[in-house]
Amino acid sequence: MIILGAILLLIGFLADISVLWTIGMVLVVIGLVLAVLGGTGRAVGGRPHWF
Template identity: 50%
Template sequence: MIILGVILAVAGFLLGIPLLVTLGIIVAVIGVILMVAGSAGHAIGGRRHYY
């Protein structure tokens, strides 16, 4: 999710589409939150790892 968010943000920046940049940042932040929660040992969605 982090990589997808970065790709969306860069594509939105290069194409000049602010909505894509915003969505990319949101997806990247959600990916970071899931990664941190998963590495801390918390089960996410009933799974130990979300990937």
């Protein structure tokens, strides 16, 4: 999710498309939050692992 967000951020910045920029930012933030929660061992969405 973080990688997809970074790709959308890059495309949105280069093509000057604000919608892609916004979606990319949201995906990066959500990906980072899930990574931190998963790293601490906390269950996310009722699942102890996301994979």
